[in-house]
Amino acid sequence: MAITLERILISDPVDDVCANLLRSAGLEVRQKNKLTQEQLIQELQDVEALIVRSETKVRADILAAAPKLRVVGRAGTGVDNIDVEAATKKGIIVLNTPGGNSISACELTCALIVALARNVTSGCQSLKEGRWDRKLYTGEELSGKTLAVLGLGRIGREVAARMKGFGMRIVGFDPIVTAEAAAAIGIEKMDLPQIWPVADYVTVHTPLIPQTKNLINEDTLNKCKPGVKIVNVARGGIVDEKALHAALKDGRCGGAALDVWTEEPPKSEWLYDLIKHPKVIATPHLGASTVEAQKRVAVEMAEQIISLAKPGEAIPGVVNAPVLSALRIPSNAAWISLGRDLGNLVGRLYKGHSLSGVSVDIVTSGLDALSFMRTAVSAGVMAGRTENGLNLINAVLLANEAGVKINQTHEPNSSQPIVTIKVTGKISHTVSGTTRGGESWLLSLDDANFTSGVALGPNTLLFQGTNADVDCPNVIGALVKNDVMVTNMAVARGKSAVWIAVQTHSTVISPEIGGLKTY
Numbered sequence: 001m002a003i004t005l006e007r008i009l010i011s012d013p014v015d016d017v018c019a020n021l022l023r024s025a026g027l028e029v030r031q032k033n034k035l036t037q038e039q040l041i042q043e044l045q046d047v048e049a050l051i052v053r054s055e056t057k058v059r060a061d062i063l064a065a066a067p068k069l070r071v072v073g074r075a076g077t078g079v080d081n082i083d084v085e086a087a088t089k090k091g092i093i094v095l096n097t098p099g100g101n102s103i104s105a106c107e108l109t110c111a112l113i114v115a116l117a118r119n120v121t122s123g124c125q126s127l128k129e130g131r132w133d134r135k136l137y138t139g140e141e142l143s144g145k146t147l148a149v150l151g152l153g154r155i156g157r158e159v160a161a162r163m164k165g166f167g168m169r170i171v172g173f174d175p176i177v178t179a180e181a182a183a184a185i186g187i188e189k190m191d192l193p194q195i196w197p198v199a200d201y202v203t204v205h206t207p208l209i210p211q212t213k214n215l216i217n218e219d220t221l222n223k224c225k226p227g228v229k230i231v232n233v234a235r236g237g238i239v240d241e242k243a244l245h246a247a248l249k250d251g252r253c254g255g256a257a258l259d260v261w262t263e264e265p266p267k268s269e270w271l272y273d274l275i276k277h278p279k280v281i282a283t284p285h286l287g288a289s290t291v292e293a294q295k296r297v298a299v300e301m302a303e304q305i306i307s308l309a310k311p312g313e314a315i316p317g318v319v320n321a322p323v324l325s326a327l328r329i330p331s332n333a334a335w336i337s338l339g340r341d342l343g344n345l346v347g348r349l350y351k352g353h354s355l356s357g358v359s360v361d362i363v364t365s366g367l368d369a370l371s372f373m374r375t376a377v378s379a380g381v382m383a384g385r386t387e388n389g390l391n392l393i394n395a396v397l398l399a400n401e402a403g404v405k406i407n408q409t410h411e412p413n414s415s416q417p418i419v420t421i422k423v424t425g426k427i428s429h430t431v432s433g434t435t436r437g438g439e440s441w442l443l444s445l446d447d448a449n450f451t452s453g454v455a456l457g458p459n460t461l462l463f464q465g466t467n468a469d470v471d472c473p474n475v476i477g478a479l480v481k482n483d484v485m486v487t488n489m490a491v492a493r494g495k496s497a498v499w500i501a502v503q504t505h506s507t508v509i510s511p512e513i514g515g516l517k518t519y
């Protein structure tokens with residue numbers, strides 16, 4: 001699967017190296033900044049790709065108003081400024097550059113922890129204002145103190161490694177990191193209730209998701225050591241800003257360093273009150289703002305966009321289409337077509353019926369697991385059933401929205417490479433197929449086997465009967481009468497039905513031919 005792009009809009013301050021690389025690859029690039037929503041929509045009318053940082057808000061209404069958009073690239077990590085679900089629904093790929101700015105965000109976090117411990121910013125401000133307040137800004141050593149790292153991903157674990165160098169004890173929590181894995185990098189994994197009473201400093205490094213919204217809140221601040229210090233270089237909203245402000249005012253919290261905000265830029269007076277609190281170090285989302293990180297994410301984004309046009313090349317930062325990399329490997333192409341063709345056959349067998357409540361169970365046997373098969377089958381099942389620009393990015397989502405449950409399992413021990421689909425609902429059928437010479441072949445339909453298989457594609461018509469001796473001549477008669485050119489025909493006999501597969505020159509399948517229902 002190759003995606004060819006011609007025009008690209010960069011709507012945030014991304015390092016020029018991104019535009020330069022894209023232009024060298026023959027793409028047309030426009031660079032704009034601080035566009036209003038109307039201007040953004042205007043600019044999006046003729047572009048296939050949009051590259052942003054965190055300033056441009058790529059909402060569903062913006063995506064809906066961008067007729068040609070196929071890719072949204074985030075030169076950075078967090079994609080919370082992009083409506084990923086709406087993009088997926090529209091078949092738009094969302095890319096990011098995970099890891100390109102992790103070290104920079106980690107280093108800012110470490111700098112803020114040290115600055116909090118030693119009152120660096122307030123001491124500096126006081127001296128600039130003409131005071132010499134050495135006693136007032138007496139700090140504390142980090143050595144021997146406990147740092148809690150919440151979120152042990154790319155940034156959290158780098159912070160832990162560096163702060164260990166200051167002699168801090170590091171405790172941490174992450175739902176997907178085991179105690180053993182944490183111990184291997186010098187972190188004592190604890191559950192959150194154990195963490196609150198032991199931490200002198202708490203730094204958060206999670207995405208902002210429902211489970212992490214207000215992770216640091218009134219209740220958790222009450223469970224912390226009096227005077228605990230809080231650091232947030234992850235996302236505004238992981239720390240409840242109002243609860244933090246209250247805790248700063250009454251001393252439950254001894255200081256906070258915040259790089260990210262629920263409003264960026266902050267507008268509300270209450271948020272400015274927090275920013276101005278003497279024990280708060282506030283930075284304007286500077287975590288990724290280093291020369292090195294900006295060059296790295298700009299290059300990584302340009303390279304990913306350029307790679308989209310080259311099937312076979314890996315795209316490391318695909319956010320919303322985990323199967324995209326597999327789909328891009330040329331040797332998978334025939335299996336993707338098979339999945340689509342079998343799914344399409346399922347859709348044809350359900351012609352005239354709603355798919356709501358239908359279960360589609362896919363089994364891949366004797367092959368690699370072919371994780372993309374669910375996507376390919378969904379695209380086939382949904383063909384002709386959605387107005388929504390169906391493609392391999394949105395197929396599963398659109399199938400789910402139509403009420404279809406699609407499961408995939410794998411049987412590695414089978415000798416033959418076969419894909420079997422069992423569809424259960426108002427109508428139940430089982431179809432199986434394989435690939436030969438790059439083409440899709442139908443092997444069976446319910447209990448009827450096509451002895452040598454039959455090529456399956458958009459020009460394969462299926463007729464259902466009960467008695468081959470009667471039905472075959474009828475089918476041939478109807479095709480001849482209606483001038484349908486037949487190139488091949490195969491019959492499969494089952495216990496209750498006979499299936500006649502006919503290959504024709506036409507790719508338009510009429511619902512019936514000569515009074516005989518077609519599938």
Ligand SMILES: NC(=O)c1ccc[n+]([C@@H]2O[C@H](COP(=O)([O-])OP(=O)(O)OC[C@H]3O[C@@H](n4cnc5c(N)ncnc54)[C@H](O)[C@@H]3O)[C@@H](O)[C@H]2O)c1
Pocket residue numbers: 077078079099101102105150151152153154155156173174175176177205206207208211212233234235259260285286287288289
């Ligand atoms: N301030 C900046 O400029 C800046 C720069 C880069 C990244 N970030 C932000 O930093 C955060 C971390 O980035 P990353 O690259 O390390 O992400 P990551 O995906 O590598 O790590 C995040 C970790 O959080 C864990 N997690 C999820 N839910 C959790 C929960 N309820 N409790 C504890 N841990 C949980 C995940 O399992 C994962 O290991 C993100 O929010 C990202 O957007 C900010």
Ligand SMILES: O=C(O)[C@H](O)COP(=O)(O)O
Pocket residue numbers: 053054055075076077078079101285287288289
């Ligand atoms: O998620 C990120 O990559 C950081 O928050 C950086 O955002 P920025 O590119 O807007 O600086």
